[in-house]
Amino acid sequence: MTTKYSSSKENYLKAIFHLQETSGIVTTNDVAAELQTRPASVTDMLKKLKAQKLLLYEKYKGFRLSNDGRKVALQIIRKHRLWEYFLVEKLRFGWDEVHEIAEELEHISSKKLIDRLDEFLGFPKTDPHGDPIPDSQGRWVQVQQVPLTELPLNTPAEVSNITDQSSEILELLNHKNIALGSRMEVKKKFSFDNSLEIKMRNSHITISAELAKNILVKKV
Amino acid sequence: MTTKYSSSKENYLKAIFHLQETSGIVTTNDVAAELQTRPASVTDMLKKLKAQKLLLYEKYKGFRLSNDGRKVALQIIRKHRLWEYFLVEKLRFGWDEVHEIAEELEHISSKKLIDRLDEFLGFPKTDPHGDPIPDSQGRWVQVQQVPLTELPLNTPAEVSNITDQSSEILELLNHKNIALGSRMEVKKKFSFDNSLEIKMRNSHITISAELAKNILVKKV
DNA sequence: AATAAATTTTAGACAAACCTAAAAAAAATC
DNA sequence: GATTTTTTTTAGGTTTGTCTAAAATTTATT
Numbered sequence: 263m264t265t266k267y268s269s270s271k272e273n274y275l276k277a278i279f280h281l282q283e284t285s286g287i288v289t290t291n292d293v294a295a296e297l298q299t300r301p302a303s304v305t306d307m308l309k310k311l312k313a314q315k316l317l318l319y320e321k322y323k324g325f326r327l328s329n330d331g332r333k334v335a336l337q338i339i340r341k342h343r344l345w346e347y348f349l350v351e352k353l354r355f356g357w358d359e360v361h362e363i364a365e366e367l368e369h370i371s372s373k374k375l376i377d378r379l380d381e382f383l384g385f386p387k388t389d390p391h392g393d394p395i396p397d398s399q400g401r402w403v404q405v406q407q408v409p410l411t412e413l414p415l416n417t418p419a420e421v422s423n424i425t426d427q428s429s430e431i432l433e434l435l436n437h438k439n440i441a442l443g444s445r446m447e448v449k450k451k452f453s454f455d456n457s458l459e460i461k462m463r464n465s466h467i468t469i470s471a472e473l474a475k476n477i478l479v480k481k482v
Numbered sequence: 483m484t485t486k487y488s489s490s491k492e493n494y495l496k497a498i499f500h501l502q503e504t505s506g507i508v509t510t511n512d513v514a515a516e517l518q519t520r521p522a523s524v525t526d527m528l529k530k531l532k533a534q535k536l537l538l539y540e541k542y543k544g545f546r547l548s549n550d551g552r553k554v555a556l557q558i559i560r561k562h563r564l565w566e567y568f569l570v571e572k573l574r575f576g577w578d579e580v581h582e583i584a585e586e587l588e589h590i591s592s593k594k595l596i597d598r599l600d601e602f603l604g605f606p607k608t609d610p611h612g613d614p615i616p617d618s619q620g621r622w623v624q625v626q627q628v629p630l631t632e633l634p635l636n637t638p639a640e641v642s643n644i645t646d647q648s649s650e651i652l653e654l655l656n657h658k659n660i661a662l663g664s665r666m667e668v669k670k671k672f673s674f675d676n677s678l679e680i681k682m683r684n685s686h687i688t689i690s691a692e693l694a695k696n697i698l699v700k701k702v
Numbered sequence: 703a704a705t706a707a708a709t710t711t712t713a714g715a716c717a718a719a720c721c722t723a724a725a726a727a728a729a730a731t732c
Numbered sequence: 733g734a735t736t737t738t739t740t741t742t743a744g745g746t747t748t749g750t751c752t753a754a755a756a757t758t759t760a761t762t
Contacts, residue, residue, distance in 0.1 A: 378573040
């Protein structure tokens, strides 16, 4: 019953899902920007996705994924994140190197492959950036997380996600000894530049507003 | 320096390499049969491969891989066989289930990925069918092997390759307790049906001519 | 060597996924 | 509410890889 879709279609579904989750509403221009393509190409594809009942779409009126489209998108995200986990945990890749490779691997079609991989990896709950991995039924747990900028003072929390995935942010985080799971507390907020003073296990450090925005934490 | 080629081009290079190795000479019709496509489509692709200097080709005169084409083909074979090994050894797939999945995985482009995978697997020399895995330079060892039908009487040998990759042959081999590495000796050949009497570790068994043709052995 | 058969190539089409330029519709601004 | 701007869609074209049918070439047969 698992129909096969082209890599291109899968990329559209994933992009639409992603935009839907973050911004709520999705536009043709947004999708074009996300996929580095042209609005005209997006319209072409929207029609095809509608014809396959993966998308609810009325021209000029907007669009959103159908239930089926959502299911397909979640399976691609599952594959992407499991492969990222594999690359980092088993093949010792850096955090910042895995995205592109996973963009290719996520289109491998075998369901059995991905379920076996999941098992081999010990059914991980999140990928190396802290993003949740949907299970084989497409279910996932969205943890209650906030940007470090919004964490109240003196509240113990744990790093659960890094929004930016560049190697530049990785360099900085490594330098400051911050990783997924690191415990921290905000001790002071400076209104001049919105920088934060952070208490970590054995040290106090300063974090810029720019960096803090990209660190999501959950209270512990 | 590693140029990217389409999956389709890679499949042609692999097919031509394969035919070149087994039959010596390759024809348009052979390639069409191997790839389940039409001769006209093959001719189209031969021109493109020639334009990219992957193939030495003169129309109506035949063709063969250039050095570059050979290198590309070997890298795809390397990827295919490493993934097969991974699927069988790490994800517990059966021997007969892995080919199709590896057909997809072999087109993932990252060289670093495949070299890391090789390392993770412990630099295996052969895939689960006994076919040699080229190293990252494209070097490979072709073991001296013959079909069981051509092994002289009373000569100790070891199963090194199974030519056929179907699940039917696997079923039969499992039943007879034959696997890669099994030791055997041919004790008698029956000219009536060309069947063989084989001595194994603790038993004597009979093998049909049809099966024996598909079992390659190396002398020990 | 002439003819028949098989193989290979060309010519012209098609589908998927993209593009540019222009038209249509919706949203923003005066 | 009319006009300008932005967004979205259509129309028509390109590339890659495929196809069928017909033509060119080679090989086999008499």
